Amino acid sequence: MDEAEMDPDNRRWVHDLAADSPRRNAACAELYPLLLRVAKSEARRRAPVLDLSGPELEDIAHQAASDALMAISERLDRFRGEARFTTWASKFVIFNVATKVNRHFWRRNEVPYEQEDWSRLSSRFDVGPEEEAQVREFAAAVSAAVERNLTDRQRLVFVATVLNGMPMDLLAEELGSTHNALYKVLFDARRKLRIALVSDGYLPEASTKSA
Incomplete structure (x- = not known):
């Protein structure tokens, strides 16, 4: 205007x-x-x-x-x-x-931001009993993809911010880094995980196009 x-x-x-x-x-x-x-x-x-x-x-x-x-x-x-x-x-x-x-x-x-409790990922899906097994399987697939594909730094940032919900700026303070630097680490980690999950058949091919 x-x-x-x-x-x-x-x-x-x-x-x-x-x-x-x-x-x-x-x-x-x-x-x-x-x-x-x-x-x-x-x-x-x-x-x-x-x-x-x-x-x-x-x-x-x-x-x-x-x-x-x-x-x-x-x-x-x-x-x-x-x-x-x-x-x-x-x-x-x-x-x-x-x-x-x-x-x-x-x-x-004092939440341990590096703690990897993958059941937290499963609990975020609002599904019925008949779908719980699929959700647990997907959470296990994400955990395995993190283990196989991410560097230690990428894994730490992904687990802290995505799995445990830690604010990015607070993690930056904790690690002596910056918000932008950690955002780049997280962006690269998400991209790797999407490619891996598509390759394993857990996400559709289109999921990698916006990465």
Whole structure:
């Protein structure tokens, strides 16, 4: 959408946040409470699952709102004006809350990210009793393909992030690496596994075309 066609309120947010101080400072001071309100709501929604409350919950909400404000300021050129600016901005908060809750869970529970419990893969499929044997067989095939085809580094990243659900940025901290470097490792690992599973007849041939 052309900037001239934007809703006036949307245009005001974009202009003020892109301006030099003090207009930008005033816009940030106005936007932050809105982001914090969304962050607290989203954190409370996720709290029962992870048994979060009190200061922990408040800290996650404030961190998510602050990080979202920074991300929004850096990505103003991506706002196209199809929705209200505050609705667009809220998506950054929700993403940050989800990321921080996952990080909090892993740090608090000290989950062994390298543990290879392949039954976890089977449990993710919502199937009836008659299909359970096929799901277990597929999980075993993935485990065997990991064993045969991946390097130690690829195996570690795949098991930690895909099998155990560890956040990529947290794994990067743990390994002293970067998100982008580990994403490349995971991309290559997935490609190898798709080729292997197609070759073994567990996935259709088309599965390798998008790799």
